Amino acid sequence: MKRRLKIGELFDNRYEVINELGGGGFGKVVLVKDLEKKGVMTALKYCYIEENVDEDEFLRRFSREIRIMETIESKNVINIIDYKIDREISYFTMPIAKYSVSEIIPELILNQDRALHVFKEICLGIISIHNSGFTHRDIKPENALVFEEDRIVVSDLGLAKFDVRDSTMLTKANIIMGTTDYLAPEQLTLGGTQQADKKVDIYQLGKTLYNILTHQRPLTMDLKSIPAGLRFIIQKATRHNPNERYQTVEEIVDALNDYIRATNVGINSKYVYEEQVKIVEGDINYGGEDINNTLRLIDLYDKEQDEERLIQMLHDTPDIIIKFLGDKFSEDMERILKKYSEAVKKFAQDYPFSFAEVVGYTMRTLFYNTRSGYLKAYAITSVLTSSVDLNRFAGMHIFNELLMSVKDDEDAFIIADTLKEHRYYYERIVDQVAKRDLHPAIQIEWERSGGN
Structure with a gap:
């Protein structure tokens, strides 16, 4: 069939064309009213043959589509209602989807x-x-x-x-x-x-x-x-x-x-997390890291909606796992550390002074065991914001240690940019480290933050 059906026409003395629905495979699909079935609305796909196309092949393929649809019985596969095949007019009808x-x-x-x-x-x-x-x-x-x-x-x-x-x-x-x-x-x-x-x-x-x-x-x-x-x-x-x-x-x-079972933790989230930590820790200790087990743990971090719960989960994660995640799963941890860093900045003042040290120890472990500049930036700013908000010198000391350890150019530019975003905090402690002890890219932000 080389012509397109028009809205309003009566097709095959049975179907009134109501609207065009689109195309697919080797035909066009229209919405029709079946006059033989008391005006029931249905979708009709007809074999529409473009110019310069092998007509016989199109007809054979269209016929094969019908044969296949007739063969399959499944609620998840489109079923065929009626059909007609010949050289002049080939079509089939099917239920209308939303x-x-x-x-x-x-x-x-x-x-x-x-x-x-x-x-x-x-x-x-x-x-x-x-x-x-x-x-x-x-x-x-x-x-x-x-x-x-x-x-x-x-x-x-x-x-x-x-x-x-x-x-x-x-x-x-x-x-x-x-x-x-x-x-x-x-x-x-x-x-x-x-x-x-x-x-x-x-x-x-x-x-x-x-x-x-x-x-x-x-x-x-x-x-x-x-x-x-x-x-x-x-x-x-x-x-x-x-x-x-x-x-x-x-x-x-x-x-x-x-995946769904591993991440649908519900009311047993703490138990599920603790059990997954044990599994991953065992994998690492015995040298048989199972990527699926680690990914399930990462998904638990990822799906945790309670920000303070996420903070606690990371703080409760053993150092051996923190090192492993920073080294082998840096891209995933970038996303999680971004959420963690924002949560620390938001809630730090609600915690006791010792919270800054816990943030510092956890983030220092991650910082030294990843090659991701972005992960290092999220880690170091978490230490910065918590130690400044809680006025905790032990945390500030860890921040300064990490800042002075930055030698890689790419890491330095990423961290300098992050310090710019957190200048309010950095200005408070900028003079605790001499300019000469910092990477040149960070020295610029040191100057802008009022370093003397």
Whole structure:
């Protein structure tokens, strides 16, 4: 069919076209009123053939999409109501969704629990597709529809293929098909789409999870803002080597459930934290560091909403773990230390004088065991603000020690910039260290803060 349906026309003597809903795969989708079913509203996808396109291939692919949809029975995969296939007019009808997942991502990034529920529902749909012997090959939020009660349904199987060799072999060896931002590396090679298997779907699920959590294009992914446990899932799902990814979608769901259980601490948060600390400490002491155990601990810090509780958790963390986190997980700790530093500045005056020393000892351990300039900056300013607010000379001494130890140029510029933001505090103790004992970049801020 080479013409587009127009709003208001009567299609196939049965469907009144009400509105255009979009396109997908190898056709256009419109909202129609089914006059044979007392005006029931439904979505109709018809085979719309562009110019300069192999018409026979389009028709075969459209027919295959219908066959696949007929085969799969799942509440998480779009089902077919009616269809008609011939050269002049090919279409099928399906239930009407409220919207696609892509349209609610601005809401999902504000509600991680709902976002993970939506993603798990997408995974369940893909599991049903795989169990029926097919590979989707075009997974993305736009191809997941939201129905009542947040039921998520995977749609648009226009690029789906049989896992066994498809007798039609519709995809030419020199054609790359799919959505660029979500394509697995193997799909980007000539013939890659033709040979794509379930591991391509796993890769695309990883990209989809990233998009749902960040509302950012997944072509290149910046994972810093994503909680450690979820970042690990995304990284493993999107490994360049297919054999290093999760091998089934069920494994992704299991990993997601583990993350949810590990971070949904509820009223037992103190117990869960203490138990996780013991596990990680045991891993380190016996040289068998398990990245998943450490990531679960980081997630507990990350999800803690009570700022004073976060302070206490870090202060209760053994030095051996603080050193390990600073050395091996600096990016995660930057995010957590930012929250910690802001909390210390906010609450320090409510604590006894000894609080400044505890901050100093904990932050000194972290400072000397990380290569991250930003992590050092958050650590040193935490010591500065707590010791000044509580007028605690032992804390000031630790701050001065750390400040004089800065030798790396990059660290110095980062810390100098942080001191500028906390000049009110630095002015109070700037003369405790001589200018000559500081890195040149910090000397400038020393001068601006009134050093003599």
